[in-house]
Amino acid sequence: MSETYDFLFKFLVIGSAGTGKSCLLHQFIENKFKQDSNHTIGVEFGSRVVNVGGKTVKLQIWDTAGQERFRSVTRSYYRGAAGALLVYDITSRETYNALTNWLTDARTLASPNIVIILCGNKKDLDADREVTFLEASRFAQENELMFLETSALTGENVEEGFLKCARTILNKIDSGELDPERMGSGIQYGDASLRQLRQPRGTTTQNKQQCNC
């Protein structure tokens, strides 16, 4: 009856207007490019269950509006996020320059422990590039971010971006760095961990489980 998963992670997608945040989410969830994308009004929501390191994780993703006028509304969604995709547009220096502000917002409003992956989107528009890979990866290193260049149009690195972020959070849970039971951690247990542990041999779920290994 209910969806089964081991963990639920709360994710944010943040960054300036027009960087393709909604398209990244759409590509990740629907596996296709969103042709008729408009500016997001307020905050949109999407979710997908993924398999990371043998665990099923439900990602609950809040896709925020990039426009300044929605800023106070979108900020109210930050609290308790476990991970974030910080998006800029490689063809727009302006969106790159704004990253520091977005980063400060995320770390102060969500949680200092939030796991953030920097996504340089619109990788397919290499000809119009205004931000180099090297420059951005240096910025990522300095700020302890993971980094990828993505394309919501072709789908390149989109899945990776979300999965990498989820994997890092899982590692932190395993190492004890993150405590899922803590309030506002942005992490919840599902009941699947329980089921899979105890699933009898020979049932279909067990077979599925083996395939995942």
Added chain:
Amino acid sequence: MMERAMEQLNVQLNRLTRSLRRARTVELPEDNETAVYTLMPMVMADQHRSVSELLLNSKFDVNYAFGRVKRSLLHIAANCGSVECLVLLLKRGANPNYQDISGCTPLHLAARNGQKKCMGKLLEYNADVNICNNEGLTAIHWLAVNGRTELLHDLVQHVSNVDVEDAMGQTALHVACQNGHKTTVLCLLDSGADINRPNVSGATPLYFACSHGQRDTAQILLSRGAKYLPDKNGITPLDLCVQGGYGETCEILIQHHSRLFQTLIQMTQNDGIKENMLRQVLEHVSQQSDSHYQKILTSLAEVATTNGHKLLSLSSSYEAQMKSLLRIVRIFCHVFRLGPSSPNNGNDMGYNGNKTPRNQVFKPLELLWHSLDEWLVLISTELERSRKNPSSFSSSSEIASLLLKQREGDNAMTELPSLLEADGEDVISMTANRLSAVIQAFYMCCSCQMPQGMTSPRFIEFVCKHDEVLKCFVTRNPKIIFNHFHFLLECPELMSRFMHIIKGQPFKDRSEWFYEHLLSGQPDSDMVHRPVNENDILLIHRDSIFRSSCEMVSKSTNEKLKQGIAVRFHGEEGMGQGVVREWFDILSGEIINPDYALFTQSADGTTFQPNSNSSVNPDHLNYFRFAGQILGLALYHRQLVNIYFTRSFYKHILGIPVNYQDVSSIDPEYAKNLQWILDNDISDLGLELTFSVETDVFGAMEEVPLKPGGTSILVTQDNKAEYVQLVTELRMTRAIQPQINAFLQGFHTFIPPSLIQLFDEYELELLLSGMPEIDVQDWCRNTEYTSGYDPQEPVIQWFWEVVKSLTQEERVLLLQFVTGSSRVPHGGFAYLMGGSGLQKFTIAAVPYTSNLLPTSSTCINMLKLPEYPSKEVLKDRLLVALHCGSYGYAMA
């Protein structure tokens, strides 16, 4: 030869005497079928000597199967516990494993009926315990179903496979769990039964225990290491517990699998689960300990917050998310109000500084309220901007056009096909419903922390802060009021801000809202007319209906009367809704009985209002209170009363100020004079009126000032309107103020003033006295025409055609518009009364000017109908007048 014959005779004689002495045959008939029916009753009664005697020397086949189900005598013996016969039959070679038509052996039957000795003997004779009947049931299944642990204990040693499955793949353990036989379950487990065995649909013993809420059994299984497994459809034991509302069993599951707690909380989002069952379960779990209470509420608050945020995400389904949010918040508030398990714990909380206070559980919701606030601020900013700069915004889509402008400046976005049409709807209309639902949730959470009947200051502050945006929401979509702004009905101070919008909504919507809210305080709205306890029946004497009703009602409590009314007339059998209806009908007629002097007839003879001289009856105020209670009670239970009040008295009930035209109901001539003063310039008439009137107080004329110092204030052209208003209030209100107050005191015990405000005086009449059936033909026959109209006039023809096409409700409005009452007199329109006797419905011609509306003079039942150029214009103007007319005379 002779001897032989004698011998023969002796034998026969002997047989005869034996037979006679025993009152039965002593010899078994030769054919098995007859023989078996001779033996069967003896076997059933365990008359083993007789059976033994009969079987001796007979050729009867002890394995002979008979009857519809083809059982042997051994079956019968086992079934009835006839152990001696059973042994006898076995000794004579009866087959212990003989199966009847359904595959049952004697052992099955003995096990089913718990025939311990028979079972023992059958086993001694090598009965096979492993045989299955046609449904796959074995003896141990039968023992397990009925929880015969002792027998099972004996039998199970002989069983080769304790997990033998029936046709549904169910083992004895399954059926024992389903029926909650604890010792049986233990016995089976001790005998090696498979604790996790799934049946054909994948249901385990734990699943069975949970499906029937067998708490102790579930406890045994879990402590013995039962796994928590869903069936093949993915339905889990927890699902089953919640579906059945088995809180205790859920509690046990969570004790053993702590993560199920989250699953349970998540279920609040599942539309397919019955809310009351889930609530019952959460209530139970929350009462287990203080920490459970805190944990459940905190988790519910978190889930509610996530759902609220999803609702505010525009691509989610409004309908589904709204329902989900409100359901979670309802459950949350309900559990919160229950309080922690014991009051002692509450005290400890204060004492022990480590523990979090109760209100801490609301903390996660603050995120949602914060977002709500930010959203409303955003919209307010948008509204502000569009007002300052109206030219740059299209009327229907402020933000969309704003988006367009920004997009034009954004080069990156021009690459994408611009489909602005999708943005065509503006943000307010896209978010208003969603934000309003969150506001409703906010109100619920605020008020569940407040004592009953008090509005949270925080919420009032919230509404005041966002007043403008909220008004904008409901102006654009008034349905929001009925769907989400229930708080208005509980907070008169907030209601007044929205009243003008609410009053503009259809009567039907408002009365639905009224009843929905009126009954929402009841424990279960299905129970409104529940069968009443014998002591709660109102026993009424027909010959003194007024006094005995008054007595009975005052003896009962308001709460009981709200839950339901049952009436029985003294010396009569009848009960039920019909009698209740009759009681209200007769009693309401009795309230206006002139003998009690409580109410007086108005000038038109059909409507009533409190009698200013009612004090001739020393108890009058108590009776007014009683009358108010009866009217309130009738309205509460949707019963109609047989009274029509004057327009001014309806206004008094509603708390609406009266105006000079209301005077016509008690003194039509005086009303005309007031009208004259208003219509004419009085400056030069030398009336020398002051703000005072002379009244006759017990025979002495006395000067009564209309306002302080009124005797020395002259009435002038400038202040005449105030004079008319004050003199109206004196005649209509001040003269009967104590009576009105007492009546309202009674009325408000059942109908809160904030609720009745939803209606105007015309609608109140319809609510109290019902929508009359109007016979248009009769109406048309009894109508007179004046000022140039006659029945053949096209305008008149059109008028009646329009009336025929109106809805019943609109016809009533028309009748109210012209006669002031929705009442059709007994005998029909021929008996319509006016201010001075019979006064038929009259239509008078008025010269037509553009946009002129019809008007009326209620005291003479006259409709002043302009000479409209076409039927369409007539209908249009008439409907405008009817629908606006109910806002008061100011429009007319």
